[in-house]
Amino acid sequence: MTEQFATVIPLPAPVLLPIEGETASFPVRRVYCVGRNYADHAIEMGHDPSREAPFFFQKNPDNLLPKGDFPYPPLSSDVHHEVELVIALKSGGADIPAERALDCIYGYAVGIDFTRRDLQGEAKKLGRPWEVAKAFEHSAPVSALVPATRVGHPDKGAIWLIRNGESAQRGDLSQMIWKVPEIIAELSKLFTLAPGDVIMTGTPAGVGPVSRGDKITCAVDGVAALTLNVV
Numbered sequence: 001m002t003e004q005f006a007t008v009i010p011l012p013a014p015v016l017l018p019i020e021g022e023t024a025s026f027p028v029r030r031v032y033c034v035g036r037n038y039a040d041h042a043i044e045m046g047h048d049p050s051r052e053a054p055f056f057f058q059k060n061p062d063n064l065l066p067k068g069d070f071p072y073p074p075l076s077s078d079v080h081h082e083v084e085l086v087i088a089l090k091s092g093g094a095d096i097p098a099e100r101a102l103d104c105i106y107g108y109a110v111g112i113d114f115t116r117r118d119l120q121g122e123a124k125k126l127g128r129p130w131e132v133a134k135a136f137e138h139s140a141p142v143s144a145l146v147p148a149t150r151v152g153h154p155d156k157g158a159i160w161l162i163r164n165g166e167s168a169q170r171g172d173l174s175q176m177i178w179k180v181p182e183i184i185a186e187l188s189k190l191f192t193l194a195p196g197d198v199i200m201t202g203t204p205a206g207v208g209p210v211s212r213g214d215k216i217t218c219a220v221d222g223v224a225a226l227t228l229n230v231v
Helices: 039-044 098-104 117-126 180-190
Strands: 016-018 025-027 031-035 055-059 079-081 083-089 105-112 158-163 166-172 198-200 215-220 224-229
Touching (some): 083 158, 105 215, 105 224, 180 198
Parallel strands (some): 031 198
Antiparallel strands (some): 158 166, 158 215
């Protein structure tokens, strides 16, 4: 017999990501992000690209935007695009060894970590968290997931973003400071990972502002692509 739960308000709708070629969806539990994981991007943001411990922050699951256009957010006049390889986990745990980390991955996607750069700058000056700059509504557009059983575990290949027909970001997965297995291993030292967790793995150089009316196309070659408008 299924246990029934009474709630004083309606249960929130689950956050579900589409899976390419499948009718079933991927349920999201948490969204983790890796900061400054490409050397060129660390440099352009004014940081030392040496291999210091990775820096993590979170977005909310309902910040993911699996379809539709990106609505320009309020209280900002400087919103930047950051294209990223996205990982979706089918299993987890604490203190996961790097050599076992790939076994936790369900699949991959491409996504954009939109950032209210002006609000982030203010938070940095004041020594405050970044949530107002990172974890706002629709701030993480993401393509359909592609299972690892189809694409393997990519550790090299172009990652790029085109804005209004002109190349803005272009890098290679091989340029990650912390590789995918290491990201999972390091993150699992801080948090107990679980099925449904999503990880955005950092962005290459070339981040820049978007405006209403812009058309954005991005991809991780051999994995997934995404096109949207800024509205």
